[in-house]
Amino acid sequence: MASEEHIIDLKHVSKRFGDKTVLDDINLYIRKGEFVTLLGPSGCGKTTTLRLIGGFLAPDEGEILLDGKDISSIPPYKRPFNTVFQRYALFPHLDVYENIAFGLKLQKVPEDEIERRVKRVLKLVSMSDYEDRDVDSLSGGQQQRVAIARALVNQPKILLLDEPLAALDLKMRQDMQIELKEMHKKLGITFIYVTHDQEEALTLSDTIVVMNEGKIQQIGTPIDIYNEPVNCFVADFIGESNILKGKMLRDRRVAFIKHEFDCVDEGFGEMTPVDVVVRPEDIYFTTDPAKCQFKATVNSCTFKGVHYEMWVDTDTGYELMIQDYDPYPVGAEVMLYIDPDDIQVMRKERTRNVMDGKMVDETHVEMIGGVFECLPQEGIAPGDDVRVTVRFEKVDLEDHQEEGVVAGEVHFLLYKGDHYHLTILTEDGYHVWVDTNDIWDKGDLVGITIAPEDLLIEKKNEA
Numbered sequence: 001m002a003s004e005e006h007i008i009d010l011k012h013v014s015k016r017f018g019d020k021t022v023l024d025d026i027n028l029y030i031r032k033g034e035f036v037t038l039l040g041p042s043g044c045g046k047t048t049t050l051r052l053i054g055g056f057l058a059p060d061e062g063e064i065l066l067d068g069k070d071i072s073s074i075p076p077y078k079r080p081f082n083t084v085f086q087r088y089a090l091f092p093h094l095d096v097y098e099n100i101a102f103g104l105k106l107q108k109v110p111e112d113e114i115e116r117r118v119k120r121v122l123k124l125v126s127m128s129d130y131e132d133r134d135v136d137s138l139s140g141g142q143q144q145r146v147a148i149a150r151a152l153v154n155q156p157k158i159l160l161l162d163e164p165l166a167a168l169d170l171k172m173r174q175d176m177q178i179e180l181k182e183m184h185k186k187l188g189i190t191f192i193y194v195t196h197d198q199e200e201a202l203t204l205s206d207t208i209v210v211m212n213e214g215k216i217q218q219i220g221t222p223i224d225i226y227n228e229p230v231n232c233f234v235a236d237f238i239g240e241s242n243i244l245k246g247k248m249l250r251d252r253r254v255a256f257i258k259h260e261f262d263c264v265d266e267g268f269g270e271m272t273p274v275d276v277v278v279r280p281e282d283i284y285f286t287t288d289p290a291k292c293q294f295k296a297t298v299n300s301c302t303f304k305g306v307h308y309e310m311w312v313d314t315d316t317g318y319e320l321m322i323q324d325y326d327p328y329p330v331g332a333e334v335m336l337y338i339d340p341d342d343i344q345v346m347r348k349e350r351t352r353n354v355m356d357g358k359m360v361d362e363t364h365v366e367m368i369g370g371v372f373e374c375l376p377q378e379g380i381a382p383g384d385d386v387r388v389t390v391r392f393e394k395v396d397l398e399d400h401q402e403e404g405v406v407a408g409e410v411h412f413l414l415y416k417g418d419h420y421h422l423t424i425l426t427e428d429g430y431h432v433w434v435d436t437n438d439i440w441d442k443g444d445l446v447g448i449t450i451a452p453e454d455l456l457i458e459k460k461n462e463a
Contacts, residue, residue, distance in 0.1 A: 006068075007032045007158065007190050008053060013062035015048055022048045024214040026062070030207075035184050035191045037201040040211035041237070046194045047162055049211070053192060054160050055079050066157075082151035083160040087167070090135045090146060096122075097131040100150045121149040124183060141172040148183070158190045165200065177203050198238050202226065210234050231349055232421075235277040236414055242283070242320050244417045246276035246345065254345055257417060258316035259294045261338060265345040275346045280309070280323040282342035285334055292335035296320070298328045312336070318417040353390040353433055357457070359383060365457060368448075369428035370406035374455045385460045392421070392435035394454035397446040404447020408432065410440045424448060 008030040015023040023045045030036050038046035051057045052064060055076035064072050071079060090099050097118055104114045122128045125145040135143060144164060151159055161180075165173045181204055184191050195201055201208050202222040210217045210225060210233075218230045229235035232243050246256035248268035254261055256276045268274060286292055296312035299319075308327040312320055312334065328334055357367030361382050365374050380386060401407035411431070412423040422440060424432040432448060440446070 005031045007066065008192075009063075009065040009068075010049070010053075011063045011065065013049075013052065013059045013064065015045075015052065015057065016060050022214050023052075023059075026214075026216060028209060028216065028219070030190060030192060033188050033190055035181075035193065035204060035206045036209060037193045037195060037205040037207070038209050038211060039195060039198065039201040039237075040217075041196055043213075044211040045214040046196075046209075046211050050083075050160055050162055050192060050194050053158075054081055054083050080157040081160055082154050082156040082158075083162065084144075084147050084151050084164045085162050090143060090150075092134075092136055094135070095131070096127065096133050096135060096138075096146055099135060099146055100153050103150065103154050117153050117155075118149075121153045124152065124186065125149045126179070139172075140168050141176060144168065144176060145179075148180075152183075152187070156189065158192060161191060161193045163194055163196070166195075166197075173200070180204060202238070210237065212237075228344060229277060229346065231346055232275055232277075232414055233412070235344070235346070240280050240321060240323070242278045242280065242417065243414055244276045244278070244318070246274045248272040248274045248345060252340070254343065257294065257314050257318040257320070261293065261343055262340040263343040263345055264340050265343075268345060268347065273348050273351055275348055277344040277346065278320075278338055278342060280321040281307070282338060283320060283322045284337055284339075285322075285324060285326075285328065286337055287335065289335065291337050293337040294335075296334055296336055298330055298332045298334060301327050301330055303327070319415075320417065350433065352392060353388075353395065355388045355390070355430070355432075356460075357386045357388045359386055359457075363452070365455065368406055368426055368430040368432060370448075372405050372450055372455060373452045374457060375452050377457050380457065380459055386457050387460055389456040389458075390450055390454055392433050394450060395424075395432060395434045396449045396451070397422075397424070397434060397436065397438070397440070398449060399446070401445050401447045404449050406430075406432075406448045408446055408448055410442050410444040410446060413440060413442060 006029045010026050010028040013023060013026040038049055040046050052059055055074060059072055063070050100118045101114050122131055125148055127145050135146060165176050177200060193204060205222055208222055208225045209219050212233050218225060218234045225238055235241045235243055244256045246254050248254050250270050251266040252263055254263045254276060295315045298310055298312050300311045302309045307323045307325055310322045310328060312322060355367045357365045359380050359382050360366050360371055362376050363374055364371050365388060367388050398404045406426050408424040408426040410422055411425040414421045419435050419437050422434040424434060
């Protein structure tokens with residue numbers, strides 16, 4: 001049974017379109033009166049999640065509960081929700097009042113009740129003087145207010161908003177964000193909001209649900225998501241970050257950029273590989289040699305309106321981004337420090353590629369959709385199922401797909417201070433991770449090769 005606080009519960013929800021899994025075993029609850037934002041890049045599953053909640057799609061697996069009751073088979077028009085889409089879908093032949101009243105008239109609500117409710121929502125969205133206006137004469141922001149008013153007039157338990165501000169210019173979008181937050185406060189109903197805009201999510205939300213590739217990566221308040229990202233994807237997607245390879249030496253002591261730092265993290269063990277996140281605004285300049293933890297040279301300085309963004313080369317060969325209110329000239333040698341509270345240590349999601357395969361013959365193994373040459377494998381026979389391990393830096397990428405054993409595409413990339421960490425998605429849907437000093441862009445088509453001596457092969461039942 002759902003908690004009394006919960007208005008929506010998604011339990012083990014999955015959704016597929018053909019062979020593609022768009023949502024993979026999603027578990028999520030939403031509290032009554034909460035402003036929840038589903039945030040992530042295109043194709044992460046956020047809009048599919050919203051459409052499942054709204055009843056426009058049915059889950060392939062799992063349950064969607066409203067106040068503890070399964071609504072998975074209830075059609076959209078019978079759910080106490082209303083949806084505001086990116087395209088407002090206003091009726092051009094009706095004026096503002098009639099657009100808002102349209103749904104109430106279909107429900108045969110009495111005329112005096114319609115007038116009362118329409119005037120109330122017009123006031124709520126600051127459109128009281130526009131009820132007789134033709135919708136085509138309105139600005140984009142005004143049309144969006146009408147679309148929101150039309151949804152609110154039905155007094156939904158939940159308002160679903162699918163990237164409703166995406167078509168507006170920056171200033172209008174920022175103004176509407178403030179108005180939406182005020183509306184939510186006045187109404188007290190549950191808002192479920194979809195966006196790919198991190199700033200929008202941080203501004204509006206009580207709770208942010210960060211999604212990627214059909215899975216929930218992290219759920220938390222805006223402050224938690226920004227200050228305590230659980231993995232590299234979240235750290236990279238939410239705001240600017242320096243994401244670096246590190247080693248947890250012991251509790252409250254971590255090494256990265258070839259220096260040791262005090263931190264506040266515990267429970268990672270000793271000499272454990274980790275990832276470290278330091279936000280650019282949390283690296284500080286000092287003129288006090290006693291406070292200095294490492295030195296660097298400024299290689300660029302750009303004014304960003306509120307602050308200056310500087311890239312520095314550390315004395316150990318790493319490149320870091322720093323944001324500060326005061327500029328330092330290019331070429332300046334600077335002393336820097338980081339407070340323990342500003343170092344976020346994260347467990348590594350993986351330390352190398354581990355792939356399932358099958359031996360073809362003594363010197364060839366089939367894996368990730370291709371046949372790779374390997375060294376002769378003692379005690380492993382053709383046809384044996386094997387596990388193949390490859391270090392990230394031992395995967396080579398070719399400029400042309402046909403030059404590789406397997407073809408793929410750069411799916412995701414992270415700069416880690418002295419190298420790039422790439423996720424390659426192969427044509428057959430496998431993920432391969434690569435550390436490289438070469439510069440690639442997301443979407444680049446590549447060929448994958450691995451030298452025979454860099455494949456560590458074990459029989460599965462002996463692994």
